[in-house]
Amino acid sequence: MAHLRVLAMLALLTVLLLASAAWAGGTFQGVASCAGSTCHGRSEGDGKVVRQDELMQWQEPSSKGGAHSRAYAALTSPRGQKILSALSLGKAESASACLGCHATNAGAGERGGRFRLTDGVGCESCHGAASGWISSHYAVPATHVSNIAQGMIPLENPKARASVCLDCHFGSSKTGQFVTHSMMAAGHPRVAFELDLFSDLQRHWDDDADYRQRKGRGDSVRLWAVGQAEAVQRSLSLFQQPQFASEGIFPEFYFYDCHSCHRSIDDQPNRARTFETNPGRPMTFGLPPYNDENIIMLSAVAQVLAPGQAGAFDAASRQFHAAMGEGRPQAVAAASRLRAAAASLSSALAARQGSADSAFAVVDAIAGRVIAPRFTDYTGSAQAVMAVDTLLNSMVRQGRVTVGAAAGIRANINRAYAAVASPSSYDPPAFRAALGQAAGAIGSLR
Template sequence: MQGITMIIRRLAAVCRSLPRPAGAALFLCLAMAGGALATAWAVAPAPVRAENPAASLRAHMGVASCAGSTCHGRSVASGTPVRQDELLRWQEESSPTGAHSRAWRVVTEARGQAIARRLGLDGAGVVRECAGCHASQGAKNLNDGVDCEACHGNAGGWLSTHYTVGASHARNVGQGMVDLTAPKVRAGVCLDCHLSGDGQGQFIAHRIMAAGHPRISFELDLFSTLQAHHDEDADYIQRKGHRTNSMQMWAVGQAEAVKRGLELYSQPAKAQDGIFPEFTFYDCHSCHRRITDNEDGAVTAVPNPGRPIHLGMPPYNDENIILLLAAAKVVAPDLAAQFDARSKAFHRAMGANRAETVAAAQALRQSAEALASRMGGADFSRERTFAIMDAIASEAISDRLTDYQGSVQSVMAIDTLLNGMVNSGMVSAGASTGLRGQINQAYAAVRDPNGFQPIGFRRALGGAIRSIRSLR
């Protein structure tokens, strides 16, 4: 626990020093939802994976292959056309940009070891359960944690040519590099560990969280910003073909998160835990509420118009559904009504039987897929982005923010969208800085999950949105 505590303290110091709006978001999302970055379980040092004799052009080459002083291993950002200090940033001890490099190390620290004991894992079990997210697939040494190729793809096919004369991003992708400039592709890579995936050790079950793993939460653009090891300068835009649109990245990330959750839920082996449902899919606060048998005890649950279920039924965790609906109302109003209706039908079907629920999940997933495609091709203009933030604060959406997880998503959303407009030159940095007080009040309303008050949070969120409207 001491190692984790030290990291969190360092993150808090970084948050306080950050000039951009991510300061509060950084501490909140990484302390609350570290997922594959902030915790795991182990009882033994990292083993070395056996070398594959049938290594192919898709082979994992390892961190050392990127670490030359003329490549990504410089100690200062003085390279052209890339910074060339990317490895140093990946290893940064006092910053979240170094969290991927620490991913396996935290497996061996006190909190990870305690989780392993609670789960009854031996050394082999730790590798089986943890390496899927806390290390890179195909890596020989797990101590490298989540290395370059975990995100950029195994480099056997493109390492020797991606820096040569005439190289292009399109050619690199054709040779096996993962195209992280594409929002859907990036979301797929990140979701495997920051929500859950199908790979070995990538499904974060409720039993793992019950043993001490942080709850899982995902917001594509914010998490990408915290892990960025590059600058989006003129050269980057020339090489990649465009600048990242943070608002689009956020919207596509919401759609892909909805899809991923429904895909996993539709698998019987994932959705059931013995005779019980797999509770990782459900809203934590629907069960983790204060319990009292006293006569003055009061029901703390707040009615949610987006969930047509009875009060005692645990609802599906719909945090990404809520935010995707807000975006759909602005970007794709022709698809929004169907998505909303299918969302309610999915909740309702859980009170019937498994077959109806899976059918409803598949219908809702199809709607999310249509929205992902629409968001991926949409123009996120200044006016449209302001309209999305208005939609989040509207009664139709804010009335659904009855639980902690959806509320966290909503405040991260307005922070991400506002910062995206600043980065795109739609809003001045000075003007946005003046709104930090109101945004921080919204963050404060979700700082403590055990003290979360839905009505108080809605007031804080509404205050932040009203302040942002002054920029319009």
């Protein structure tokens, strides 16, 4: 089995190397090129191989699944216009700081005849420029491997999918794909990322026998875990780059926990502190903490799925938080070590086939005595609720929990969501109690 796994990894590496040049180039054909009724433009998902109603799913106006198609329109909304005006970014169609994520922002020489910027985040934003594969990907001789070699991005691969999604849902060094603190001050929503949940919101494929034959069986726990590891790497990679590190004389507060500063303030002599000291952050008192929501989740999953690396990762995490109080050079060096530990975990998690009990064990770890005390802030707590919900859904998909049983404990999950419904009402002890109840309810189904 180990020999077969090595061969499979080598085959995937070969495919990725062949495709890397194609991903970097190609011409973007536009959403209309995928929209024929014999392709992805049907009104019902009754295709023999793929659903064929993917376009309808993409532009569904009443669900979060249609958010990609509405991305450009968000720039022209009243809120979008206020942000553009506050930042002096001009008109939506020329706001380069925004178009990297609110559209398939292909360069002028990369746009085919049917490409439209106003389509928002179209098919090719995720699947790659289609000029190399659009005319052949549906043909009988074509295979998924040959499509990838022609430039299609292998989104079934957790690392590849995470890389694509992180570009906009976390940030990248590409033009128009970094949400600054100034943007958030002007009204842009806070950036947060969870790969499996986001993937589920955009699900326009059926994980059926045909899909598994072409792309392999999906594993929600692995997808979630690799997403956490890749998010940690991406955050630290951007933090290490000087052009993203500061805003004038201030550090770029995008990297820090928003609500550590955005709290109620008064000068009354009997005022009480509205925060708790976090046991996972050995840092100078009073400094804003680095946003460690994904770091906490990765610590939890490492305990269960990669225990041999968990200690090294946690040590690097603590060193990084401590270095934030020492100076920029020390923080960058510590970030490099933590990023390497996260990369090692990502590779280990991507190669691991989860067992039937993996999701249960990870839920226990998130709400357990080691990790739960680190939920002292809103962002990490909100990430924990998404994780528990995601892992419960994976249990249902695996057949470990019935739909009815999951529905029966939904009230417990909803109480945990209610505990992070608003940053202004967030209470750490109350949240930890709600999380523990939710995890206990899930554990009772084991």
